[in-house]
Amino acid sequence: MELNVLGTSKVALTICRRLVEKSHTVGFVVSRFKENAQRFVKDIGSGVPITYDEIEKLSDVVFFAVPDSAIAQVYERTKDRILPGTCLIHFSGFHSSKIFANAEKLGFHRASMHPNLSFADPVVAQSNLLNCIFGVEGDAEGLRIAIELVEDISGKYVVLPEDGKAGYHLAAVVCSNFVVGLAALAERIYEKSGVEESRELMGNLIDSVAQNIKIKGVAGSLTGPVARGDWEVVKKERELFKSIFPQFASFYDQMVELLRSLKEGRL
Numbered sequence: 273m274e275l276n277v278l279g280t281s282k283v284a285l286t287i288c289r290r291l292v293e294k295s296h297t298v299g300f301v302v303s304r305f306k307e308n309a310q311r312f313v314k315d316i317g318s319g320v321p322i323t324y325d326e327i328e329k330l331s332d333v334v335f336f337a338v339p340d341s342a343i344a345q346v347y348e349r350t351k352d353r354i355l356p357g358t359c360l361i362h363f364s365g366f367h368s369s370k371i372f373a374n375a376e377k378l379g380f381h382r383a384s385m386h387p388n389l390s391f392a393d394p395v396v397a398q399s400n401l402l403n404c405i406f407g408v409e410g411d412a413e414g415l416r417i418a419i420e421l422v423e424d425i426s427g428k429y430v431v432l433p434e435d436g437k438a439g440y441h442l443a444a445v446v447c448s449n450f451v452v453g454l455a456a457l458a459e460r461i462y463e464k465s466g467v468e469e470s471r472e473l474m475g476n477l478i479d480s481v482a483q484n485i486k487i488k489g490v491a492g493s494l495t496g497p498v499a500r501g502d503w504e505v506v507k508k509e510r511e512l513f514k515s516i517f518p519q520f521a522s523f524y525d526q527m528v529e530l531l532r533s534l535k536e537g538r539l
């Protein structure tokens with residue numbers, strides 16, 4: 273397929289690199305700034321760098337690789353220059369492809385393909401892409417095309433209900449972004465306790481939890497003082513937590529209550 277890219281995003285760069293390896297071609301790479309488009313094209317080794325004003329006609333597949341809040345606006349700005357029959361695809365986990373308003377009336381197919389992967393580091397993202405599970409949805413033809421592309425990236429996907437994407441994305445936020453927030457707390461506690469090299473410690477611990485969740489499920493992965501009922505330890509650590517994070521004092525109690533509910537099957 274010929275892939276046209278709107279927005280020189282991290283996600284688009286990683287995905288296009290892989291798809292070019294699998295014999296897809298990149299057509300136009302469109303940016304607000306010519307130099308961004310040129311850099312993107314240089315990075316993947318194919319494509320024609322242009323700005324939005326230079327778009328004449330786009331066809332086949334168009335990736336809307338812009339922040340979630342800009343997808344509708346970029347669509348409005350470009351839809352008159354996209355040929356009917358083109359498949360419009362974005363990568364948002366939150367929005368469905370219905371964000372492409374009146375797509376059917378205008379003759380477009382529509383889909384979204386959300387990679388369940390953090391693109392914070394390009395090298396890490398590139399190496400994990402082959403194992404990435406995509407959340408996909410769309411109209412019949414859009415979904416077919418999105419799945420065909422995913423088959424060439426990792427081959428792993430879940431089909432999402434169009435109207436369930438907000439919940440799907442919230443779950444992803446909780447199990448990825450919230451973990452980073454928890455790690456920030458842990459990092460500070462390690463630091464206060466004089467433990468160095470906490471990055472690797474945390475990384476290994478989180479990896480082991482992730483593996484347990486895959487094999488034993490969430491409830492089966494609970495370990496530690498709450499799971500064992502070591503309430504003396506829970507109480508002492510509560511005081512320590514509150515002395516380090518007075519501003520998040522209630523957070524510890526809420527987490528303990530959450531873990532207790534999980535342990536007792538009340539969640």
Ligand SMILES: NC(=O)c1ccc[n+]([C@@H]2O[C@H](COP(=O)([O-])OP(=O)(O)OC[C@H]3O[C@@H](n4cnc5c(N)ncnc54)[C@H](OP(=O)(O)O)[C@@H]3O)[C@@H](O)[C@H]2O)c1
Nearest residue numbers: 279280281282283303304308338339340342363364390391
């Ligand atoms: N980052 C992640 O870990 C991740 C994971 C899964 C899904 N996603 C989804 O992937 C999509 C892209 O995210 P990303 O993190 O790859 O984005 P990103 O690297 O921040 O890049 C977004 C691109 O959009 C363009 N842009 C920025 N502001 C704009 C505006 N106001 N109007 C028009 N264009 C604008 C810029 O390109 P130009 O300067 O070239 O115009 C920018 O490079 C989003 O839908 C996001 O939800 C991201």
